[in-house]
Amino acid sequence: MDLDGGGSKRVFQRLGGPVDTKNQKVCYHWRAGNCNRHPCPFLHRELPPPSSNGAPSKRPHGFADDSSGFSGPRPRPNYHGSTWGRVHGGASSRTVRKPERVSKVCKYWVQGNCGYGDECRFLHSWSLGESFSMLTQLEGHQKVVSGIALPSGSDKLYTGSKDETVRVWDCQSGQCMGVINLGGEVGCMINEGPWVFVGIPNFVKAWNTQTSAEMSLSGPVGQVYAMVVGNDLLFAGTQDGTILAWKFNAATNCFEPAASLKGHNLGVVSLVWNLETLQCIQTLKEHTSVVMSVLCWDQFLLSCSLDKTIKVWVATESGNLEVTYTHNEEHVCSNNSSVSQDDHGISRWECHVLETGLLTLCGMHDSEAKPILLCSSNDNSVHLYDLPSFSERGKIFAKQEVRAIQIGPSGLFFTGDGSGQVKVWQWLAEQAATTR
Structure with missing residues (x-):
């Protein structure tokens, strides 16, 4: 806010009051196309109009x-x-x-x-x-x-x-x-075919949207932060740094534990491993x-x-x-x-x-x-x-x-x-x- 007398007068003039053009200057920033003062104490045109309310547009x-x-x-x-x-x-x-x-x-x-x-x-x-x-x-x-x-x-x-x-x-x-x-809390969620997998603390929830089958896969320690499906295996990265893997058994119609991959010291938030050997080949x-x-x-x-x-x-x-x-x-x-x-x-x-x-x-x-x-x-x-x-x-x-x-x-x-x-x-x- 401009507190001096001259500044107050300029603001009043910009809002449509009586204009004294003798001492008023054209806004340098307006000429450059980037004035962002509302209201601006200087003119936004070479000569002031006879009357202007200076109100901003209200169009949506x-x-x-x-x-x-x-x-x-x-x-x-x-x-x-x-x-x-x-x-x-x-x-x-x-x-x-x-x-x-x-x-x-x-x-x-x-x-x-x-x-x-x-x-x-x-x-x-x-x-x-x-x-x-x-x-x-x-x-x-x-x-x-x-x-x-x-x-x-x-x-x-x-x-x-x-x-x-x-x-x-x-x-x-x-x-x-x-x-x-x-x-x-849901830590992550993915889908593969008709399946939806949801990672929560200490579990992975699995739903088949076509058959309405519902399962809870135990094994994770702490929150499940990341999941991915590859080579017919479901992998889950957990809070303790472990990556767990499950394989779907069509005969029993359930997911069975397949592997536990070690190597990380903290929570796993993304997954990249060799799916053929289930070994970490590079860091x-x-x-x-x-x-x-x-x-x-x-x-x-x-x-x-x-x-x-x-x-x-x-x-x-x-x-x-x-x-x-x-x-x-x-x-x-x-x-x-x-x-x-x-x-x-x-x-x-x-x-x-x-x-x-x-x-x-x-x-x-x-x-x-x-x-x-x-x-x-x-x-x-x-x-x-x-x-x-x-x-x-x-x-x-x-x-x-x-x-x-x-x-x-x-x-x-x-x-x-x-x-x-x-x-x-x-x-x-x-x-x-x-x-x-």
């Missing part, structure tokens, strides 16, 4: 919500290429965006009470990018969504949360069809902090870490995995920007820089069958990258960290965040994306 600005449901066949990730991090197609123009003005969601818009409307310096949307859009938002979980599953042959979506429940959603209506109380040590997620895509292994990097690994002639490309995530600005004043009483925005740790990886194809990598970070966003160039295709925002990403049929994908919200997204056809 946000995303279109379509709760019509979702269905269709499921794509399979498959990528062939090795030129990681290189932009193809010759010289390309890059859109220059004003810093902060389009990079963060307005917290007042999220609460439904932003008074700046279209003149707000923050986003009034949950995403940046023209190639995809949000279809609907599923509400119900009270804590972080830690797993999303879409079993084949089913018209239901399953979501698990640290609120100790699994919710079942109808894919046509988007309505919650039921809530399963587990008595423990990958390139990351400098906790590895949060790994993704096997064709002949490549991708990993992300709290050290703010994504690493791309490839097998050498000797059979060992080595890093062929490292993507460093840039620092980002938080929504908690503050306002300060200089010696002249002019307000200035200050940006608080965050260190961006990476949390979850997921791979899919867009509507043109181009490979896309989705990577969530602890600044409450998900980056969408074209592969292999790692050029940014878009960005998704959430109220809190996105800890679960799942691909679905017909270009659909799902994100679940720390507030309990599940959002349904879809890639747009090229023509539709161009005309938006």
Whole structure:
């Protein structure tokens, strides 16, 4: 707030009061196209108009919500290429965006009470990018969504949360069809065929969505953080560092213990082992902090870490995995920007820089069958990258960290965040994306 007499007069003039043009100056930042002061003590035009109320626009600005449901066949990730991090197609123009003005969601818009409307310096949307859009938002979980599953042959979506429940959603209506109380936080969730597997403390719950069979697999010590299926085995990484394996016995119609893999000293959050021998053949040590997620895509292994990097690994002639490309995530600005004043009483925005740790990886194809990598970070966003160039295709925002990403049929994908919200997204056809 400008407390001196001259400043008060200038503010009054900007709000439409009598104008004395002799001493009033045109705003330097407005001329540069980036003034963010509301109201600004200087003119926003060469000569003041006869009268102006200076009121910000109140027109709504946000995303279109379509709760019509979702269905269709499921794509399979498959990528062939090795030129990681290189932009193809010759010289390309890059859109220059004003810093902060389009990079963060307005917290007042999220609460439904932003008074700046279209003149707000923050986003009034949950995403940046023209190639995809949000279809609907599923509400119900009270804590972080830690797993999303879409079993084949089913018209239901399953979501698990640290609120100790699994919710079942109808894919046509988007309505919650039921809530399963587990008595423990969901650490992870996957699906394989008609099966849904849910990791909770000391157990793995298994449901067959076609036969309604339900099982509890014992053996884990502590929370189950990661699961994967390979070579007809179900693997679970547990809090004590052990990886347990089960094999389904069709004769007895149950899962039987098959192996216990030792080697980690702390909780296992991602799984990469030799499935033929069930032995650890190599320890990958390139990351400098906790590895949060790994993704096997064709002949490549991708990993992300709290050290703010994504690493791309490839097998050498000797059979060992080595890093062929490292993507460093840039620092980002938080929504908690503050306002300060200089010696002249002019307000200035200050940006608080965050260190961006990476949390979850997921791979899919867009509507043109181009490979896309989705990577969530602890600044409450998900980056969408074209592969292999790692050029940014878009960005998704959430109220809190996105800890679960799942691909679905017909270009659909799902994100679940720390507030309990599940959002349904879809890639747009090229023509539709161009005309938006």
